[in-house]
Amino acid sequence: MKKANLTHAFDMMQHAFDMMQHETPMGRPMASWRIYDDLRQRILSLELPPGTALTRADLARKYDVSQTPLRDAMQRLDQDGLIRIYPQSKTLVTRINLAQIRQALFLRQALESEVVMKLTKERTASTVARLREIIALQREVATDKTQLRRFQELDEYFHFVMFEGAGHPNLHALLRSQTGDMDRVRRLQVHAEGRLRLILQGHERIVAAIENGDVDQAVREIRAHTHKPDDWADEYRALYKDYFT
Structure with missing residues (x-):
């Protein structure tokens, strides 16, 4: 497969996969899902390695969102076992189990x-x-x-x-x-x-x-x-x- 065709084919597949990752049940991307997927990919890629402390104020500024969509995204990550939320204390990226x-x-x-x-x-x-x-x-x-x-x-x-x-x-x-x-x-x-x-x-x-x-x-x-x-x-x-x- 020629390089140009390879790049085009991969880009098309990457776009389709990205749409699948960001799609909500209603078929519309939402801020909480966007934040969830970006944080998830950063954790899976080890950009945020196990043991990293996550600060909600810093994340809210990074994603330019209110606390509500950020809280929803982090609750999903907690359910996935990728972070652990300690109420009134801290939030940490979990270690590999x-x-x-x-x-x-x-x-x-x-x-x-x-x-x-x-x-x-x-x-x-x-x-x-x-x-x-x-x-x-x-x-x-x-x-x-x-x-x-x-x-x-x-x-x-x-x-x-x-x-x-x-x-x-x-x-x-x-x-x-x-x-x-x-x-x-x-x-x-x-x-x-x-x-x-x-x-x-x-x-x-x-x-x-x-x-x-x-x-x-x-x-x-x-x-x-x-x-x-x-x-x-x-x-x-x-x-x-x-x-x-």
């Missing part, structure tokens, strides 16, 4: 197994085409060490498109609200071509099973793709002790 990661992985496997079952039975050509396009974009950036974040964003978009294709985008939002700790560990990873190659191969096998209408194979592939051993995050905890509980 390994037990929460294990629960998120269990939920992810359960939901995505059902999603690929539905996709395989329906075999919607447009969804398969979109998934293949994302794989092509991932392949283009996989060898560039400066593009790890973009590869990870495309990876998340791949899974969102599966949920959307199965008619359950809101379930992806539910899953996304539970995977904050897992996403933060992913941001601690460094570029490794071998690991990215395995992710690409997993995506290709999932799509092939869906396209072939092989339900059992599709479920096996998504479970293999989303499986992580219990000690998956241990190497990162050893390197970043202050980030973990």
Whole structure:
């Protein structure tokens, strides 16, 4: 894929994903959702690392909002487990919880197994085409060490498109609200071509099973793709002790 086409295709997908992130149930962006998503991304990217103190007055000035939308956004982040609000005291970015990661992985496997079952039975050509396009974009950036974040964003978009294709985008939002700790560990990873190659191969096998209408194979592939051993995050905890509980 030519560089200009790659940039255009990625920008289109990024715009679609951004719209999904900022969309409210009523279909209109609101200040609280905008603040929530920006703070969430800053936490997940480790711009705001675990243990960071958040001051409401400073945040209200940064986002140029009143306390009401800010309070709503922070309550959602608290529900996601990304911050902890101590009334009349302080608000801190939470440390990464390994037990929460294990629960998120269990939920992810359960939901995505059902999603690929539905996709395989329906075999919607447009969804398969979109998934293949994302794989092509991932392949283009996989060898560039400066593009790890973009590869990870495309990876998340791949899974969102599966949920959307199965008619359950809101379930992806539910899953996304539970995977904050897992996403933060992913941001601690460094570029490794071998690991990215395995992710690409997993995506290709999932799509092939869906396209072939092989339900059992599709479920096996998504479970293999989303499986992580219990000690998956241990190497990162050893390197970043202050980030973990």
